[in-house]
Amino acid sequence: MESQLTGELHRVSASHRAEPLGRIERLRDGYVLAFDRQFDYPRSYVWNLLTEPTQVAKWLGKLIPGWELGKEYWLDMGGDLSSGTVLQLNPPTSLQITFDDSMGLESLLEWRVLKCDGGALFQLRARSETSAFLTEGAAGWQLILDALDHVAAGRPPGPDADWAALRDAYAAEFNLSHTMGELETTDGVTMIHFDRRFEARLPTVKDALTADPSQQPRVEQAEVDFTASGPATMVTVRHVVEDPGEAAALMAQWHAHLDAVGVDLDGDTPHISVRKLRVLEDFYRANTAAE
Numbered sequence: 001m002e003s004q005l006t007g008e009l010h011r012v013s014a015s016h017r018a019e020p021l022g023r024i025e026r027l028r029d030g031y032v033l034a035f036d037r038q039f040d041y042p043r044s045y046v047w048n049l050l051t052e053p054t055q056v057a058k059w060l061g062k063l064i065p066g067w068e069l070g071k072e073y074w075l076d077m078g079g080d081l082s083s084g085t086v087l088q089l090n091p092p093t094s095l096q097i098t099f100d101d102s103m104g105l106e107s108l109l110e111w112r113v114l115k116c117d118g119g120a121l122f123q124l125r126a127r128s129e130t131s132a133f134l135t136e137g138a139a140g141w142q143l144i145l146d147a148l149d150h151v152a153a154g155r156p157p158g159p160d161a162d163w164a165a166l167r168d169a170y171a172a173e174f175n176l177s178h179t180m181g182e183l184e185t186t187d188g189v190t191m192i193h194f195d196r197r198f199e200a201r202l203p204t205v206k207d208a209l210t211a212d213p214s215q216q217p218r219v220e221q222a223e224v225d226f227t228a229s230g231p232a233t234m235v236t237v238r239h240v241v242e243d244p245g246e247a248a249a250l251m252a253q254w255h256a257h258l259d260a261v262g263v264d265l266d267g268d269t270p271h272i273s274v275r276k277l278r279v280l281e282d283f284y285r286a287n288t289a290a291e
Contacts, residue, residue, distance in 0.1 A: 018165035021145075022138055024174040030129040033138050036121060037145055039152055043120040047092035047113045049152060050122075059147040059157055067095060103279055105132055122148075132259075133179045139166035177234065181251045183241070183288050190244065192251050194237040196258045200265045202226050205233040208264045215257050222254075235261075247288060252280035 022035040039046050049055045053063040061077035069089040075082045080102055088096035088110075096110045105128070112123040124141065128134065140163065147157035171178060177197035184193050198205045206226055210219055222239035237254060241247045256277055260270030 018161045018169045020138065020166070020170050020173050021142055022170075024134060024138060024170065024176065027127075030127060031131055031134055033124075033126040033128075033134070033141065035124040035141060035145055037123075037149070038116070038119065039122055040119040041152060043092055043113050043115045046120045046122055046152065049148065050095060050111055050113065051091070055151070059151045060144060067097070073097070099126075103133075103283065104276070105130075107137075131176060131179075135167045135170045135174075135176050135178050136180055138170040139163050142166060179255075180287075181237075181255055181284070183247060183251075184238075190241045190247070192237070192239050192241060192247065192254060194235075194254055194258060196235045196237075196262075197229075198233050198235065198262060198265055199231065200233060201231060202228045202233045204265065205235060205261070208261045209235065209257075211264065212257075212260070212270075218253065218257070248281045248285035251284040251288070252277050255280050255284075 022033055025032045025034060049059070051067055053066045056063045061075045064074040064076070067073060067086050067089055069086050072083060072085050075084075082099060082101045084098035084100050086095070086097050087108075088094055092113060094110065094112045096108070098106060099109050100106045107126050107128040110123075110125045110127075112121075112125075114121040114123065122145075124145070126137070126141065143161065143163060143166070146161070150157045167178060170176070175197075177195045179196075181192050181194040184191055198208075200208075209224070210216060218239075222237050224238075225236040227234040227236070235258070237258070239250060239254065241250060256272045260272055263270040
């Protein structure tokens with residue numbers, strides 16, 4: 001669900017079958033991602049893994065300065081800094097925080113550690129107003145919780161599934177599309193590839209995609225397919241990259257345009273800012289360079 005969860009995690013090698021262990025639920029005002037993990041350890045031990053900065057660093061990221069009620073925090077998850085505010089802190093049961101990433105996306109995270117027979121039930125609920133990076137975030141959080149499993153058992157963290165395959169599995173199981181684009185190379189030809197699902201019928205989506213004259217040249221240069229699925233439409237974009245040095249910029253432009261289409265379909269007026277394009281370009285440059 002958060003963009004920075006994709007950075008380090010999407011380079012993980014597969015060793016087990018990708019199987020979603022979380023749930024993505026649609027709400028009236030957004031989505032919730034839910035995970036439940038059973039631990040055969042005392043609740044106080046699991047709570048310490050969640051709240052002690054030296055322990056948090058082993059499975060989640062470097063926490064600065066720590067979780068303090070009503071205070072801001074920073075979390076370094078492999079080089080990309082997120083921040084937020086601690087809304088609730090009720091030891092040893094619950095922690096609720098806002099989670100803001102460098103892409104400007106905000107979610108609400110709630111962690112609960114509940115006492116149960118033989119150990120503790122660890123719960124994560126992540127709420128977001130949009131589906132942006134939802135499949136990517138679901139895969140990322142699952143691998144993070146896998147790392148927590150290892151740390152709790154005293155083992156070095158070692159992800160057990162391939163991030164990309166896991167993201168695909170979440171998309172298939174919960175009928176969602178990815179937010180990120182990808183670079184593909186076939187027969188020496190490199191192209192960007194986006195799949196975006198919109199909750200609107202095909203003619204409406206097609207009109208929204210071509211409504212902005214400034215985007216028309218880019219749309220005409222790409223191969224764009226529309227697939228109707230009941231009241232929803234999947235848009236598939238493939239655009240040949242002529243200059244590899246321009247790949248990140250092209251991906252950022254398409255990403256922002258598809259975001260704008262979603263805003264338009266929701267009845268609002270889209271605005272693509274220079275700052276957003278710059279952040280997206282940096283994001284894609286970092287991620288495609290690692291592939």
